[in-house]
Amino acid sequence: MKKYTILYAEDDLNLASQVIDLLELLDFNVLYAKDGLSALDIYLAKKPDILLLDISMPKLDGLNLLENIRNSDNKIPDIMITALSDKQTLLSAVELNICKYLIKPFDRIKLEDALKKAIKSINNKIKLSNNIYLDIDLNELLINDEIIKLSKKEFLLLEILLKSSPNIVDIYKICDYVYNDYDVSSDAIKSLIKNLRKKLGDKGIIHNANSRGYYIKIT
Known part of the structure; x- marks a missing residue:
């Protein structure tokens, strides 16, 4: 299992010491910062892989x-820690696409649940290239932080x-998996491939294998 790296930013040294011990016990590689600027430099x-950030x-x-991190990275899951519970603060956090928030004081179970959600978020996004990700929960592409919706058939094809990557997927398998029907015209499949390539920005991700089928190349 991958050992995830977590950036933990917290200015309360006593709390930080306890949380770091727990994170290391859970087999995380911990990067610690005691203020926001140091955390940004470390990031x-x-x-x-994951952010655990105190608000204050x-x-x-x-x-x-x-907000600084989101300017270049909308994918990294963030767990926000706050001693506040006012609605405006929480709304501001939600708008920044946080994975979870914890209100102090929090216990080990709540932190572990938040970490599990963050890891699930990572594992449900598949990297197709340097700037293209597939979210398998939402059936959508994330290209340069822009969300591109996929149709059901486009998602099933991808x-x-x-x-099957890097192996070739033959036409019959595509018909069965995507259409649940072997009697599908080659034109319909070609049209589906064309539309999906267009959404991917034609980055050379989906390849023809002569008349045998298609395969995907992840860079």
Whole structure:
């Protein structure tokens, strides 16, 4: 199992010490920062898998820190920690696409549940290229942080190609998996491939294998 790297930013040193011990016990690689500016520097240098950010921090608060990160990365899951429970603060956090928020004081179970949700979010996004991800929960592409919706057939086609990668998926298997019908015209499949390539930006991800079928190449 992959050992995930988490960036933890918290200015309360006593709380930080306890949380770091728990994170390491759960087999996370922990990057710690005691203020928002230090956390931003660490994020830019190390590119962690998960963020665990306190809202109230010196130099740069957690919301502004996450806003800076979201300018270039809308995918990394963030767990926001706050001693506040006012609606405006929580709404501001939600607008920044947080994965979960924890209100102090929180217990181990709540933190572990939040971490499980963050890991699930990572595992449900498949990288197709440097700037293209497939969200298998939402049936959509994320291209340069822009959401591109997929039709059911487009998603099923991409799913069977990914499951079989790097092997060729023959036409009959595509007919069965995508259409649940072997009697599908080649023109219908070609049209589906064309539409999906267009949504992918024609990045050379889906390839023809002569007349045998198609395969996907992940860069």
